[in-house]
Amino acid sequence: MNRRRPNRYEDDYDDYDDYEPKNLPPEKAGKKSGGKSMFDWAKIAVASAILIVGIGIGVAFSSTATLDPQNVASRDFIDRAAPNPELCVNYGASAMVMDARLFVTLSPFKVYVSQPKMTPGCVMRTNNWSILEQRKLINGDQVRECKQKMNTFGFTGALESSPQINCIYQNDSAQNLFLNQPGGTVAPPAAGTEQF
Known part of the structure; x- marks a missing residue:
């Protein structure tokens, strides 16, 4: 039997393939980091829910906050x-x-x-x-x-x-420029509907 003599340097580098530096960011760490995804979906869901609730509260508040004569916000x-x-x-x-x-x-x-x-x-x-x-x-x-x-x-x-x-006098040349905004979804009123 021909037994191979161990090389003293091989023993030092046997575990090198398993070595993963701990200070590298997740995108530079190899596949073996296997840990967590960069995005934690639970945190994203919570943040989205908070955002949606915040928008809802803001819309509700702005549509009802017309008690002050300084804030004429609705028809x-x-x-x-x-x-x-x-x-x-x-x-x-x-x-x-x-x-x-x-x-x-x-x-x-x-x-x-x-x-x-x-x-x-x-x-x-x-x-x-x-x-x-x-x-x-x-x-x-x-x-x-x-x-x-x-x-x-x-x-x-x-x-x-x-x-x-x-x-x-009704000024027919007066235009509501809010209706003509690019990307707007409000259609201008039909002709004749604004006549008094």
Whole structure:
């Protein structure tokens, strides 16, 4: 029998194949690290659940946090703040009315705008003007004059206590740029649905 004499260096390197440095990051550690995956799926699931619950709470809070007049965040708040809210919603549309004065100088040519005053208001549909006439808030001459210009009436203040009523013009060139955002999912309203 021919017995092989052990090499003193072989004994030192027999376990070298099993050696795995402990300080290497998981992607550089070999297949033999076999340990945990870089992502722990349980932690990802918990983090996702927390994110979804947080978004849900944020949406719920923002949709109900309209009690403060500084935070006008929904159409419902504007509808409730309008003068004569039931009448306004049934026969017209609630509105935010902005009163401002313009000052124009000619030499030099400059335009100055006063601080706008925001008040709740209402815009009446043309077929509901009779409500204002029945309450003797407008007369036949005002109705004829407003009809000639294809306008409608808008008012601020409660109808029971001397409201300020104006014949107002619907600006068809005004566009809602929120509806035209790229990637937006809100379709613009059909033509003719916004006419008053």
